[in-house]
Amino acid sequence: MLVRELLKNFQELANKEVEFTGRIRSNRQGKNVSFLVLNDGSVIDDVQVVYKNETKNFEQLSKQRLGAVVYIQGKLVPTPNRPQPFEIQAKISEIISECAEEYPLQKKEQSLEFLREIPQLRPRTKTFQAVFKIRSLLSFAIHKFFNEKDFVYVNTPIITENDAEGAGEAFVVTTRNDGKYEDDFFGKKANLTVSGQLNAEAYAQSLNSVYTFGPTFRAENSNTSRHAAEFWMIEPEVALNSLKENIDLIEELIKSVLSYVLENGRKELEACQNFFDDKLISRLESAKDSKFKVLDYAEAINILKEAVKKNKNEFEEKNIKFGLDLGSEHEKYLCEKHFGSPVFLINYPKEIKAFYMKLNDDKKTVAAVDLLVPGIGELVGGSQREDNFDKLILRSKELGINFDDLSWYFNLRKFGYYKSSGFGLGFERLVMYVTGATNIRDVISFPRTPNNLLF
Structure with missing residues (x-):
């Protein structure tokens, strides 16, 4: 029986014989009575086991270290006046697997930096059990949201010929050492995808409402707490949607997944709140129930200028002007200090945004949107797409993008193109936001960062 089943059915199992297997979190010997705390990973809660001299294999059990796996058979006894609702009075124990003395997870608290060095073991801690269960809940909640809105789930290529962002930070996929990509496996240079958006746009023109949910890769030599390779x-994409409708969809999605996790992952959230952020649950509840602020980029620049006037040490980058590509410090100021809530920032200067974003009537800005949230900064980035073929070609030329490399994408505009909008939601940043974790390495099972490929 799993611990999850014991906790769910303990009232019906009261004073009955039960059996289960778990990993030792603590093993404390007393004069007449000894205590085990076991967890099997099925839930975040532990089970306390009481064992005595008459318990079968008592001597072996009493010597077991943290991390060992043991089988217990005994009576489930209610304990209504204690924090745990019951305990198991063991009659029979068996040692399934002993644990070596050098086991790195001991009762003392380990630092996050240390735990990052043992990603294969850190899910055994209560904190990381909570983080990765929340990650799973969020993944399901996202699929549930789009399924209920009749979106089509599209799997876009992992190997691609284009760099959707135009940033030149893609990993090259090759079978050669000489750089002769014309003789390579695909007959041209190939990359790991940085985004499925361009492919999703093509499918939105056929299926109206689609979304992708998959791995992406950036060969950016960055060691910040928000970046991973x-x-x-x-990445949802909806034909006929305007920027306003895109913003509404983002807000609806975020609030939906927050509601789902608050309802179905309360104990995991409480564990994260105890470890990462003592105001986590109230912050998430507030975001779920509030109306997100919509702010024009130009207004944001004025707010940031005023902040510099009032406190010259507010930012490292103090040269605030129209055209500035806002940094994390500016984004966090807007949503944490100035508004105290999530903020949609819209209508960015075209020079700091991607070629595919729709040019506004002022010819200076594009119909872009970023969602900024407390603790993270940018969580979502999206736009209405440029539907005019000539304008798209002109913009791509300004940025030095070769027509031949993306002719299939550009030509969508020539073959009957609905207007279209979409966005990209970084899943790990969402997990960080919902758990309170401050480093992306703590929400990925086996992080891939510069000089880190150990597992």
């Missing part, structure tokens, strides 16, 4: 993205 391999991460997951959710």
Whole structure:
């Protein structure tokens, strides 16, 4: 029986014989009575086992270290006046697997930095059990949301010929050492995808509402707490949607997944709140129930200028002007200090945004949107797409993008193109936001970052 089943059915199992297997979290010997705390990973809660001299294999059990796996058979006894609702009075024990003395997870608290060095073991801690269960809940909640809105789930290529962002930070996929890509496996240069958006746009023109949810890769030599070389993205695309409708969809999605996790992952959230952020649950509840602020980029620049005037040490980058590509410090100021809530930032200067974003009537800005949230900064980035073929070609030329490399994408505009909008939601940043974790390495099972490929 799993611990999850014991906890769910303990009232019906009261004073009955039960059996289960778990990993030792603590093993404390007393004069007449000894105590085990076991967890099997099925839930975050532990089970306390009481064992005595008459318990079968008592001597062996009393010597077992943290991390060992043991089988217990005994009576489930209710304990209504204690924190745990019951305990198991063991009659029979068996040692399934002993644990070596050098086991790195001991009762003392380990630092996050240390735990990052043993990603194969850190899910055994209560904190990381909670983080990765929340990650799983969020993944399901996202699929549930789009399924209920009749979106089509599209799997876009992991190996691609284009760099959707135009940033030149893609990993090259090759079978050769000489750089002769014309003789390579695909007959041309190939990359690991940085985004499924361009492919999703093509499918939105056929299926109206689609989304991707898959791995993406950036060969960016960055060691910040928000960047990883391999991460997951959710990228919906909806034909006929305007920027306003895109914003509404983002807000609806975020609030939906927050509601789902608050309802179905309360104990995991409480564990994260105890470890990462003592205001986590109230912050998430507030975001779920509030109306997100919508702010024009130009207004944001004025707010940031005023902040510099009032406190010259507010930012490292103090040269605030129209055209500035806002940094994390500016984004966090807007949503944490100035508004105290999530903020949609819209209508960015075209120079700091991607070629595919729709040019506004002012010819200076594009119909872009970023969602900024407390603790993270940018969580979502999206736009209405440029539907005019000539304008798209002109913009791509300005940025030095070769027509031949993306002719299939550009030509969608020539073959009957609905207007279209979409966004990219960084899944790991969402997990960080919902758990309170401050480093992306703590929400990915086996992080891929510069000089880190140990597992």
